[in-house]
Amino acid sequence: MKRRNFIQQTAATTALVTLGGLGLQSFTASKTKKITILHTNDVHSHIDPFGPNDARNANKGGVARRASLIESIRNENPNTLLLDAGDIFQGTPYFNYYGGELEFKLMSMLKYDAATIGNHDFDNGIDGLFAQLPHAKFEFVSANYDFSNTIMDTHVKPYKIFNKNGIKIGVFGLGIELEGLVLKKLFKETKYIDPIEISQDITRVLKEDKNCDLIICLSHLGYHYRNEPEIISDLKLAKATKNIDLIIGGHTHTFLPKPTIEKNIENKNVLVNQVGCYGLYLGKIDFYFDSKKNKTAEGASIIV
Amino acid sequence: MNYKYFILGGLICFLSSCKQEIHLTKIEGKRIEINDALSSDKAVEEYIKPYRKHIDNDLDSVLAYSTDTYSKTNGNLNTAIGNFMADAVFELSNPVFKSRTGNDIDMVLLNHGGIRSILSKGNITSRTAYEIMPFNNSVVVAELKGNYIKDLISYLQNSKRAHPISKLNIKLDSNFELIEATINKESIDVNRTYYVATNDYLYNGGGGMTFFKKSDSLYDLGYRIRNLLIDYFKKVDTLSPVIDDRFIQIK
Numbered sequence: 238m239k240r241r242n243f244i245q246q247t248a249a250t251t252a253l254v255t256l257g258g259l260g261l262q263s264f265t266a267s268k269t270k271k272i273t274i275l276h277t278n279d280v281h282s283h284i285d286p287f288g289p290n291d292a293r294n295a296n297k298g299g300v301a302r303r304a305s306l307i308e309s310i311r312n313e314n315p316n317t318l319l320l321d322a323g324d325i326f327q328g329t330p331y332f333n334y335y336g337g338e339l340e341f342k343l344m345s346m347l348k349y350d351a352a353t354i355g356n357h358d359f360d361n362g363i364d365g366l367f368a369q370l371p372h373a374k375f376e377f378v379s380a381n382y383d384f385s386n387t388i389m390d391t392h393v394k395p396y397k398i399f400n401k402n403g404i405k406i407g408v409f410g411l412g413i414e415l416e417g418l419v420l421k422k423l424f425k426e427t428k429y430i431d432p433i434e435i436s437q438d439i440t441r442v443l444k445e446d447k448n449c450d451l452i453i454c455l456s457h458l459g460y461h462y463r464n465e466p467e468i469i470s471d472l473k474l475a476k477a478t479k480n481i482d483l484i485i486g487g488h489t490h491t492f493l494p495k496p497t498i499e500k501n502i503e504n505k506n507v508l509v510n511q512v513g514c515y516g517l518y519l520g521k522i523d524f525y526f527d528s529k530k531n532k533t534a535e536g537a538s539i540i541v
Numbered sequence: 542m543n544y545k546y547f548i549l550g551g552l553i554c555f556l557s558s559c560k561q562e563i564h565l566t567k568i569e570g571k572r573i574e575i576n577d578a579l580s581s582d583k584a585v586e587e588y589i590k591p592y593r594k595h596i597d598n599d600l601d602s603v604l605a606y607s608t609d610t611y612s613k614t615n616g617n618l619n620t621a622i623g624n625f626m627a628d629a630v631f632e633l634s635n636p637v638f639k640s641r642t643g644n645d646i647d648m649v650l651l652n653h654g655g656i657r658s659i660l661s662k663g664n665i666t667s668r669t670a671y672e673i674m675p676f677n678n679s680v681v682v683a684e685l686k687g688n689y690i691k692d693l694i695s696y697l698q699n700s701k702r703a704h705p706i707s708k709l710n711i712k713l714d715s716n717f718e719l720i721e722a723t724i725n726k727e728s729i730d731v732n733r734t735y736y737v738a739t740n741d742y743l744y745n746g747g748g749g750m751t752f753f754k755k756s757d758s759l760y761d762l763g764y765r766i767r768n769l770l771i772d773y774f775k776k777v778d779t780l781s782p783v784i785d786d787r788f789i790q791i792k
Contacts (some may be wrong), residue, residue, distance in 0.1 A: 270563070284589055286577070296577045301589065303575050304582035330596050330671055333767075339592050346585055360677055404563065420741060422761075450563050482565070496570040508570060518572045525567040537565040 270402050270526040272451065273317040275307060278487030279514035280321070281328030281357065282340055287515075298516045300343050306519060307347055314523075316401040319348060320408065322487035323355025323457035326366075328515070336361050337369040345374035351397055353410030353455040354379050355487060362423045363387050378410035378455060381435045383428035396439055404450045404526055407443035411436065411456040411474070413488055432458060432469050433477045440480040451524055454484045460491040460511050475499035475507040483522060486511035495541040496522065506539060600668040604774035607665050608781040613656040616703050618713075618788040620653075622660050623705030625782035626673075627651055629773040630766070631707045634680045634738050637762055646682060647735040648724050649707035650693065651766075652748040655740070656705070665780065670770040678740040680764045683756040687731035692752035694722050694729075697788065706787060713790045720791065740766055 286299030311317050321344065326337045337358075344352070354377060358366055367388045370377075380395035396409035411432045415424045436454065443449040454474070462468040471486040479502050492513035499507045512518040525537075611622040627649045635646045658672035685693070697704060698717055712720040722729055729735075734757070741761065744753045774780075 269566070285593065286575075298575050299581065301581035301583075301585040302577075302579040304585040305580045306573060306575065308582065327677075330600060330668075331592065333671070333677075334596050334599070335592065339589070343585060343588065346588065420745065451565070482568075494572070508568065510570060510572075512572050516575060518574055520572050521570070523567075523569040524565060525569075526563045527566040528563050537568050539568045539570070541568075541570040 268528060270404055270528075271314055271316060272401055272404050272406065272524045272526070273310060273314045274320065274453065274483065274485075274520075274522045274524070275310060275317060276320045276322065276485045276510070276512065276520040276522075277303075277516060277518075278322035278457075278485065278511055279324040279355065279490055280340070280516045281324055281514060282326060282332040282337075283328060283515040284331050284339060284343065285329075294515065294517055300347070300516065303516055303519060304343075304347050310521065311348075316404070318350045318399055318401065318406060318408070318453075320453070320455055320485055321349055321352035322455045322485045322511070323353045323412070324357045324487055324514075325352065325355070327357040327360045332360075336365055338372050341369050341372035345372065349375040350399060351376045351378050351408050351410075351455065353377065353457055353487075354382065354393070354412050355457040356413055356415060356419050359415065359419045359423045359427075363389055363425050363427060367392070378408055379412050380409045380439050381430040381432050382412045383430060386426035386428075389427070395435075396443060398443070398447055398449060404524075405448060406451045406453065407447060407449035408453045408455060409436075409439045409443065411454060411458055413457050413459065432456075432474060436474060436478045436481070440478060444480045450526065451483075452481050454481050456484050457487045459489040460486050460493070460509070461489070471509045471511070472497070472499055475501060475509050477502060478507075479503045479505070481507050482524070483507070484509045485520065490514040492518070496520075498539055498541065505536060508539070508541075600671065601666050603664045603666055604669075604771065605665040605777055606779050607660050607662050608779060610662045611660040611782060613653060613659075613703065616784045618701070618703050618711075618790060619706070619784055620656075620703045621782040621784050622656055622673075623651070623653065623703050624707070624785060624787065625660075625780060626656065626770070627705035627707035628782075629770060630680060630738055633769050633772055633776075634682070634762055634764060637764060638682055638736070638738070638760065642760060644736055646708075646738045648709040649705070649738045650709070650743070650750075651705040651740065652743055652750070653702045653704045654748060655742075660780070665774050667771050667774075670767050670774065674767040674770060676742070676767075678742045678766050680738055680762040680766060680769065681741050681744050682760040682762065683737045683739060683744055683753055684758045684760075685735050685737050685752070685756050687729050687733045687735065689752050689755040690724070690729050690735055690737075691731070692755070693737070693750075694719065696750060696752060703788070709787065711788045712786075715790065715792045717790065736760075 284300050287294040325340050376397045377393045379393050384390050399406045461470045461472045471484045491511045496508045496510035501507045512520040630649045710723045743750045
């Protein structure tokens with residue numbers, strides 16, 4: 238009897254959430270919702286774990302292990318997003334033999350939700366990337382690559398909005414300047430747009446027009462360039478923009494033991510994270526939402 | 542039952558459009574190491590297996606034999622492994638270039654840093670080619686005027702490193718001053734155009750080889766160096782390259 242009532246209650250709640258566009262749970266004063274963001278970057282075709290004799294990463298990494306870890310986290314919290322910040326391709330013979338097919342197929346098996354495009358994802362040319370798209374059952378997001386004069390046109394969206402348990406999560410992508418880094422014959426007519434300017438536009442759309450509760454940037458710009466501080470990086474982006482809650486980075490293969498907390502242009506906190514490379518780590522950020530009316534002035538507490 | 546009140550409350554809320562905002566209250570962040578303490582997902586593992594098997598079979602089939610172990614650190618201004626690479630690039634690229642353009646490659650220049658592994662004594666497989674050349678760079682042929690060949694030679698003089706070359710001979714004195722430089726055993730004609738085979742990375746200024754910017758035109762063979770090495774291993778039975786006199790210093 239208890240169970241039946243519970244199911245009825247749940248069903249009624251769900252219906253109302255859909256109907257009203259606002260949480261019934263939110264009416265019950267202090268119901269907490271948890272969103273888990275899992276992320277990788279610069280996996281570089283590292284499908285198998287490193288062998289026992291590897292000098293640096295012995296017995297670390299491996300897609301099959303990552304799969305079981307992700308599954309256990311999803312079982313714990315179904316409101317989970319799995320994201321990748323680019324450079325999926327290049328680094329083992331898997332890429333040379335299959336051109337990224339297996340990488341995309343496995344990411345689809347692991348139910349990745351979105352990825353952005355790294356410079357090495359152009360290594361078989363923009364045509365090589367395009368050819369593998371049918372194997373990817375997840376979205377590619379990039380706001381600052383203009384693909385309109387390329388074969389990738391319409392296949393990459395600037396952002397994607399996910400709805401998890403009534404929480405709207407906007408995820409947009411940023412890529413690195415390709416000129417001088419990737420051969421022109423590979424990236425062809427892909428145009429690079431200034432990341433800060435486009436981020437200001439996109440975050441405004443996501444926050445004001447789309448009413449996102451959480452905004453995540455998938456960036457392949459690189460964490461920070463100590464010797465060339467004028468180059469755009471994740472830390473610079475965090476400081477120069479607003480409304481971004483989390484920047485998931487890549488490119489510089491930076492192993493951050495914990496996320497960096499940066500202040501944005503409005504002096505609000507932005508988390509910047511990156512988990513090195515080769516699938517050696519999985520990043521996990523949990524966001525807790527509350528529907529209490531009295532919002533705390535300090536904003537969210539951050540435990541890293 | 543309580544749920545009826547929930548529904549009622551929800552409906553009142555809905556009809557009166559009372560705005561309940563959602564607030565971010567707490568963030569927790571960490572990283573989790575992927576290591577052998579985690580179990581492997583069976584379905585994923587099974588899915589990878591045939592791909593891995595195909596690659597292993599292909600990479601590990603024996604193509605040739607190396608009579609010794611050759612390292613890029615073994616040699617002063619030229620090394621056995623570098624000589625083999627540059628000569629292989631000439632031997633396999635020239636017929637392709639000639640058939641497409643009617644011209645011959647005059648010389649080859651690669652870079653010392655581009656030799657990414659040793660060539661071990663014993664069986665040579667495709668895996669060897671992946672180890673020596675993991676990058677996807679391909680052979681390009683640049684047209685360079687003789688006067689810019691002089692810049693190329695100055696680069697080699699200044700770098701004092703065993704950048705792999707073929708068909709080019711350089712003799713330096715004890716102060717690294719040029720005694721003699723020849724291409725195909727002939728002295729360099731400043732007015733002649735030379736066809737220099739290299740890779741696309743170096744042609745685009747990689748390794749500081751800025752003299753390639755002076756190139757009049759470029760022919761991209763689209764032939765990956767790694768595939769070229771694999772083809773070379775298939776062609777020869779035994780590799781026993783030597784350090785020779787193509788780039789030397791007379792002390």
